Amino acid sequence: MSVAVVTGGAGEGSGRAIARRLAHEGLRVVVCDIDPAAGSETVDLIRRTGAHADYLNVDVRSDSQLADAFTFARSLGPVTTVVNNASDIGSIHPESPLDYWDEIIATDLIGSMHATRLGIDALRESGGGAIVNVSSTSALLDRRDGGSPIYDVAKLAILRLSRRLAFLKSENVRVNCIVPHWIAVPHIVEYVSALSPEERSERGVPNRLIPVEEIAEQVLRLATDTSLAGEAIIWPDGNKPRLL
Secondary structure (H helix, E strand, O other): OOEEEEEOOOOOOHHHHHHHHHHHOOOEEEEEEOOHHHHHHHHHHHHHOOOOEEEEEOOOOOHHHHHHHHHHHHHHOOEEEEEEOOOOHHHOOOOOOOOOHHHHHHHHHHHHHHHHHHHHHHHHHHOOEEEEEEOOHHHOOOOOOOOOHHHHHHHHHHHHHHHHHHHHHHHOEEEEEEEOOOEOOHHHHHHHHOOOHHHHHHOOOOOOOEOHHHHHHHHHHHHHOOOOOOOEEEOOOOOOOEEO
16 A cells, blocks of 8 residues: 655644645555644544544654654555645734744745655655645745745745656656645634625635635646646736746
């Protein structure tokens, strides 16, 4: 049975949806996260369907924990899919744009880079497969206010890295990226629900939040479509996804 490694795979966000979608396709999913309770719940939801999953407590800021996660995954079977979804969204403080830089870079950029590098070796050993990184439309917006400057930089770097690694397709290792707009995860839904129409307009809230199931479906597409390498799927306005 082929194995998928999903970082940030716990909780009610897109990571859980991605893990469940990959498991539904017959992969054994290694759910990596720093929340044991939520991670165990994700695994339980997958196992109830008769699919296979395991939880590992992994902080992607730790090189050794990431390395151990891939060692464990490789012990289960050939690793053919890696999804770098872990993000320190809690460190985004628009009121403090010059703070929390280390936390965001360590998770959203360095962690994803290290997992990508480890994933490349694992996929080479398995004969090929796909890595899907998670960026954000914030990386492409020419905004002057709000959000986190360093988050935008991290997500732009991950997008560029994913596209730059297109040459690995010659080894049957494909690295792609998704670039979603606002996702309908609980804390975003709660935030948007509390805003007036005027505030939504001022803060650039799209008319549609992307369902996590749609995110998972596009991750699956990038993971399984062997014609796609160095590509990115973007939701420019939260509506229909397209190749960047």
